[in-house]
Each structure stands twice: as structure tokens, then as C-alpha cells.
Amino acid sequence: MxxxxxxxxxxxxxxxxxxxxxxxxxxxxxxxxxxxxxxxxHPYIINKMQQQLNRLSHVMFAGIAHQPAYELAEKIIKFSPEGLNKVFFADSGSVAVEIAMKMAVQYWRNNGNKRKNKFVCFKNGYHGDTMGALSLNDPESWIAKAFNNYAPQQFCVDLPF
Structure with a gap:
């Protein structure tokens, strides 16, 4: 290296x-x-962070939550399209992609289909730097090429627009 x-x-x-x-x-x-x-x-953000730190500095969202999380989730839902009324918090974009991939695979396994385990990604796309998210990056990108022997190959297509 x-x-x-x-x-x-x-x-x-x-x-x-x-x-x-x-x-x-x-x-x-x-x-x-x-x-x-x-x-x-930013003074507003610093003030809100200090208020939260004085109440509760951190809690992992694994079956538990707190009031600011509920309030933020409600705000996100209000901006979301009709029918999207669930929020899952993650600590980074790469982790969010990993979790979405796992949830999709789990959905199909729960419905008896273990063969649905591939994803569509877009050429010139970037979805993160964790192993699963790497597999969704454009396979011709430098970061995907560096790890293409470790991450599963997905279906890479042109952007539709």
C-alpha cells in the first residue's frame, strides 16, 4: 500500500x-x-447540542429511542412522500446504505426467496466506503477497483436521465 x-x-x-x-x-x-x-x-447548533448533552449525551438506537429522535423523525416524515412514514437513523451514509442492503436481503429471505441478493447501482455512482456500500459504487471507480475482489459484484447501469 x-x-x-x-x-x-x-x-x-x-x-x-x-x-x-x-x-x-x-x-x-x-x-x-x-x-x-x-x-x-454555529451558535444555534452549539446551543442545541449543549442542551442535549446536559440531558443525555448518547444512546444507541437498538430498540430504544429518546424524545429528540422522535421529534426529528416526525419532521422527516412530514417532508417525505405519502406512504413513507418510518425513519431509521444511522451514523453515516455508508452505514445507512449497508443497513438498507441488509434490510432488503432480509425482506426477501423472510418471504422465502434467498436468491434475491443483488442490487442495481449506477455508473459514476458513489454509495460509500464500507464493504457492502463499495459494491454499489461504479465498478470502474478507483475505490471500487481497489476492493473489487472483496465486495460482491452488482448490476451497474447507466443513469436513466
Whole structure:
């Protein structure tokens, strides 16, 4: 495996910028993998986080939940198309894809069909960097090629538009 370059040392962040050693400011173009789309140190978000930390810092959603999760789920359902009234929380996009894949396979197994275990993915698509999600990335992408002997091959098609 190639040696990665030495990582940049981040000492802080504010707004849409990362602050590096030596006073260098970089615009965080990926918003820390899209998790800080409202910027770093946003006062409203900091306040809400502090309120939640004072009540309950973390609970794993494995058959249990808490009031803020119920409230967020209701808001998501209001924005969702008719008939979509269930919410499953995951800790990342890759994990969400993995869980969706497992749920789909489990659905077919529960209905007596063990052969339905392949998925359709799109050329130029990216669905994550965990092993199952890797199998849904475009097989010609660098990340899929690096792991194509480990992830199952799926059906890759052109985008319909």
C-alpha cells in the first residue's frame, strides 16, 4: 500500500473554514463529509447540542429511542412522500446504505426467496466506503477497483436521465 502524505494539522474551525497550524485557513469544501453544512461553531447548533448533552449525551438506537429522535423523525416524515412514514437513523451514509442492503436481503429471505441478493447501482455512482456500500459504487471507480475482489459484484447501469 502506498504511504499517504502527512495529514494537515487542524487546530480549529470556524464558519466554513478549517484553521491549520501556522495560521493557514482552508475552506472545508466537503463540510467535514457534509456533517457541518451550516458551518463550524454555529451558535444555534452549539446551543442545541449543549442542551442535549446536559440531558443525555448518547444512546444507541437498538430498540430504544429518546424524545429528540422522535421529534426529528416526525419532521422527516412530514417532508417525505405519502406512504413513507418510518425513519431509521444511522451514523453515516455508508452505514445507512449497508443497513438498507441488509434490510432488503432480509425482506426477501423472510418471504422465502434467498436468491434475491443483488442490487442495481449506477455508473459514476458513489454509495460509500464500507464493504457492502463499495459494491454499489461504479465498478470502474478507483475505490471500487481497489476492493473489487472483496465486495460482491452488482448490476451497474447507466443513469436513466
Amino acid at each position: 502506498k504511504t499517504a502524505p502527512k495529514p494537515l494539522k487542524v487546530i480549529g474551525a470556524e464558519g466554513s473554514c478549517l484553521l491549520l497550524e501556522g495560521g493557514i485557513r482552508l475552506i472545508d469544501g466537503t463540510s467535514s463529509w457534509w456533517s457541518v453544512c451550516h458551518g463550524y461553531q
